Amino acid sequence: MTDLKFATEKIENPRAHWVITLVCDDTPGIVHALTGAVVAAGGNIEELQQFSSTDTGRFFLRTEVSVADGADLQAEVLPVAKRLGAKITVDPAERKLRTLILGSKAAHAVNDLLFRQRSGYLPIEIPRVMANHAVLGDLARFYDVPFEHLPVTGPEEKAAFEQRVREVIAEEQIELVVLARYMQIVSPELCEELAGMAINIHHSFLPGFKGANPYRQAHARGVKLVGATAHFVTTDLDEGPIIEQNVRRVDHTNTVKQLQAMGQDEESRTLTQAVKWFAEHRILLDGHRTIVFR
Amino acid sequence: MTDLKFATEKIENPRAHWVITLVCDDTPGIVHALTGAVVAAGGNIEELQQFSSTDTGRFFLRTEVSVADGADLQAEVLPVAKRLGAKITVDPAERKLRTLILGSKAAHAVNDLLFRQRSGYLPIEIPRVMANHAVLGDLARFYDVPFEHLPVTGPEEKAAFEQRVREVIAEEQIELVVLARYMQIVSPELCEELAGMAINIHHSFLPGFKGANPYRQAHARGVKLVGATAHFVTTDLDEGPIIEQNVRRVDHTNTVKQLQAMGQDEESRTLTQAVKWFAEHRILLDGHRTIVFR
Amino acid sequence: MTDLKFATEKIENPRAHWVITLVCDDTPGIVHALTGAVVAAGGNIEELQQFSSTDTGRFFLRTEVSVADGADLQAEVLPVAKRLGAKITVDPAERKLRTLILGSKAAHAVNDLLFRQRSGYLPIEIPRVMANHAVLGDLARFYDVPFEHLPVTGPEEKAAFEQRVREVIAEEQIELVVLARYMQIVSPELCEELAGMAINIHHSFLPGFKGANPYRQAHARGVKLVGATAHFVTTDLDEGPIIEQNVRRVDHTNTVKQLQAMGQDEESRTLTQAVKWFAEHRILLDGHRTIVFR
Amino acid sequence: MTDLKFATEKIENPRAHWVITLVCDDTPGIVHALTGAVVAAGGNIEELQQFSSTDTGRFFLRTEVSVADGADLQAEVLPVAKRLGAKITVDPAERKLRTLILGSKAAHAVNDLLFRQRSGYLPIEIPRVMANHAVLGDLARFYDVPFEHLPVTGPEEKAAFEQRVREVIAEEQIELVVLARYMQIVSPELCEELAGMAINIHHSFLPGFKGANPYRQAHARGVKLVGATAHFVTTDLDEGPIIEQNVRRVDHTNTVKQLQAMGQDEESRTLTQAVKWFAEHRILLDGHRTIVFR
Secondary structure: OOOOOOOOOOOOOOOOEEEEEEEEEOOOOHHHHHHHHHHHOOOEEEEEEEEEOOOOOEEEEEEEEEOOOHHHHHHHHHHHHHHHOOEEEEEEOOOOEEEEEEEOOOOHHHHHHHHHHHOOOOOEEEEEEEEOOOOOHHHHHHOOOOEEEOOOOOHHHHHHHHHHHHHHHHHOOOOEEEEOOOOOOOOHHHHHHOOOOEEEEEEEEOOOOOOOOHHHHHHHHOOOEEEEEEEEOOOOOOOOOEEEEEEEEOOOOOOHHHHHHHHHHHHHHHHHHHHHHHHOOOEEEEOOEEEEOO | OOOOOOOOOOOOOOOOEEEEEEEEEOOOOHHHHHHHHHHHOOOEEEEEEEEEOOOOOEEEEEEEEEOOOHHHHHHHHHHHHHHHOOEEEEEEOOOOEEEEEEEOOOOHHHHHHHHHHHOOOOOEEEEEEEEOOOOOHHHHHHOOOOEEEOOOOOHHHHHHHHHHHHHHHHHOOOOEEEEOOOOOOOOHHHHHHOOOOEEEEEEEEOOOOOOOOHHHHHHHHOOOEEEEEEEEOOOOOOOOOEEEEEEEEOOOOOOHHHHHHHHHHHHHHHHHHHHHHHHOOOEEEEOOEEEEOO | OOOOOOOOOOOOOOOOEEEEEEEEEOOOOHHHHHHHHHHHOOOEEEEEEEEEOOOOOEEEEEEEEEOOOHHHHHHHHHHHHHHHOOEEEEEEOOOOEEEEEEEOOOOHHHHHHHHHHHOOOOOEEEEEEEEOOOOOHHHHHHOOOOEEEOOOOOHHHHHHHHHHHHHHHHHOOOOEEEEOOOOOOOOHHHHHHOOOOEEEEEEEEOOOOOOOOHHHHHHHHOOOEEEEEEEEOOOOOOOOOEEEEEEEEOOOOOOHHHHHHHHHHHHHHHHHHHHHHHHOOOEEEEOOEEEEOO | OOOOOOOOOOOOOOOOEEEEEEEEEOOOOHHHHHHHHHHHOOOEEEEEEEEEOOOOOEEEEEEEEEOOOHHHHHHHHHHHHHHHOOEEEEEEOOOOEEEEEEEOOOOHHHHHHHHHHHOOOOOEEEEEEEEOOOOOHHHHHHOOOOEEEOOOOOHHHHHHHHHHHHHHHHHOOOOEEEEOOOOOOOOHHHHHHOOOOEEEEEEEEOOOOOOOOHHHHHHHHOOOEEEEEEEEOOOOOOOOOEEEEEEEEOOOOOOHHHHHHHHHHHHHHHHHHHHHHHHOOOEEEEOOEEEEOO
16 A cells, blocks of 8 residues: 555645744734844745734734745744744744544544545644544555554543543654544543644534534524534633634435535535644634634 | 616516415325316416425425416315315415515615615515614615604614504515514514514524624634524524525634624625515425425 | 445435436426326325426426335336326435446545445445556555556557446446546547436636646636536537536635645535436436436 | 715724735845835834745735824835835725726616725725616716716717726726626727726636627526626736636526526625725736735
């Protein structure tokens, strides 16, 4: 399998690009200062997006810079960031984000992530898929991704699963954890440890439905749209900052099971989109909101 | 103004078409029985849609029939409906539904309804616009629609407004009441009197937000979609059977006011669509759900 | 691999349902006659859609019938169809359509079809994947589908490939041929043999672009939407009756390669949708148009 | 009528904001130089978007700056632009663009523009509506916009109409000409005079249809989407740089007239969107493509 080359046409490989993100309090002169450092490093700005949040008074910037020597770029921009009291990242655009997938039994979202990683659409590496059921093993192995199955039937096994997640994150230098229909409630402790680096997907409706079996409720109410929301994992269950949302039209002929199937489609594509943006450093946090520089 | 002819191209005027809707308990032979009556009346079925609800065991049908003499059609199909214990309507397709609009201050939804009634897109007549503010008067008069302004600042005036609504419904033989951003809570009594004949529009989000100023909440949470839901008015506020829903993509740069403006666009088009389907007898009720034969 | 069970929730398995499609000249009494036959067979109509084409004077019907004995149903409805001069199909709803996939190098559309067949979303069997390159072999084998690779570098090999397609269709009793980015021009002879049973997918734009490298043209013109069209294969290249179309929003930052990647996404989901409707007998032909009873 | 205040909630009135757009050859240091000038003028960058076109080697920038004194801003940035050989605009964000509407008989697009100008959604002034038919006069007068009717039945009258357009542009200092279903072919001379300042709307399909009555062709082919494209007017008829596109789903039950009605809806909203972006200086030209900083 290692020599399988999918013929999906690849996304253009950028030249020697670096991605800088910068977050700090808004004050005049930030762009000028940062772009001065880029010029001093001999860099050229290929793309730049910024946003000033009137809600929080914070300033957000993402830029792609082409430069001969990335070390020069870092040497010039890091002092600027320090002076601004800014949080900064400087990363080669072509570097692939190390991503851990947590699944359960459902294959749709995991399949989409694995296929699109392989085809080159997602700029990530996937060193591990972990799940509380064995069923996704064949799929992971087809894509040459090590699969780890730890059954979870009680609180002790759940704690062990989460402990193993922590170990894999450390061992594999994981930068992003994707809950691809993981179906387990993450403990508050792990939620906090994963703050800003874990993405979850769940179904969404207009209006929202609380409680068990939302598809049944949506069917009973006769909703005309079903959808999905990708969001950061926080201790406030399913209430983290929203990254992306999509909907699909349904009608009265659709059964509860069909609503679920259509909802799953939206889950797959919404989660994959969120992972792509995260891996490209396009998502920044403004309090409880996301800034997404698409 | 009476001779203004908008040059909007009109929807095709159907021949001598009649629309039949029929709702009854599901049992074998319904379509056969009804179509037998149509054949006996010399009619031809131009369009037919049906749905059997596994939720409620009810059967729903809408058909368009071309026939030389509508009286023959009624004479044949009404006994069939009686035998089936069915609720039936038999109506000329070209008959325009008598529609009362209730507004307040916002013009967007009312403007859309009036313009599309005039252009021939909406198969309705509008004998009256009623509002608790005066501001929509000029707009109504431009379209030659009598406008009635009754201020509402307390419970007595509200009761008087609702009483006047009842009178207008009786005087003008109103068949559909449209709450086009009416902004008043309808009393439970009037809700019940208007059951199945009143349509409301309100903004919608994924997830739903409870409480005051939902646009502010949606902004704070960073939603990526805003939308609107048209639904039947019931005593359960904003929880009536859903007729139609639409969404529009938004992002972090949109202010609360912009979210509102975009939400209003969705409100206008969603409400107009719901009114069109209602006027064409395309909406039937299955318990708390709508069957929409689009 | 044979024991892999994806945990994707399955579409509801219908009871003993049969699907009837009927196409004939429009004349009064068709629905009455057909439903009479259903009643006589002890069947119940679960779903019925019909359409009268004013363009061609043809009548189209699809109905789902629950019945104790399918043989009774056939015995009753076939004579009715004969009397009407109608083309009729009577098929168990749960029967899976035998489907041949033709591919080349691109994996996206083939992967989507195989995954959704396995997950139960697509009611088809796939006895064979054939391609003029070897690269899709691993993917097909992962899903336990026999893969046949026949290189095509000249007209003789192309004729041999097409001859082998004919043999596989006969050997495997193929009912649907899906060109999943097959990238070869089908000979006029094979086009005619496959009339009404072969579906192709290709990218689409507003406006359309003729000639080579349409994505490059679309980029140069600055299109804001890219999409895909699934259509029946006809001798008139890419001009067959349209089954389904979808679009996605793009902008000036997207490179030609990115437009291609987004277009491929639309191709996958549009082709899968078209295959699903075909396998459910929802697509009927009205001259050069499709009637799609969704 | 002058005291009519629509209660549509207004888009937030920005503080003392200025919008700068800048287009020049791409070279390192542009953003740094421009933001230096902003800092020198005591300004703060509220929003900044830029794009480097690999197609043409051109650089595009739009920024919103808050500043105490706009004259200071102009004094600082204009020399920078001169040094870069850049095309620059510096304009108060709240200034309303002077817009001339050219119509014919169809009211849908003109009505949408007038209503949204009045409601505050469109940051434009409309000093005049001109048309070759009288029918839109009442609508224009309702919105207090002077209406000029010049019949066009032959080449001389057409030349006179275009000459009058030139005069109105000069008299009223028109900055944007909107062809809202104007239905006349603009002479090559006027096209060139209006280069980059005139927007047209027309219907669009996948695939495109050439020749007369495209809706009839689209119907015959059974398209599943109809849409609209807003583009700059160029001598190459309907082939100008694309600004915005939208589509709507249709099906086999829609008549040619219904396709037209749905297409008109898309025309209205697409044209209004394009006008809004233009008035906000969000559209820049990159050869035959538009850069739209949404």
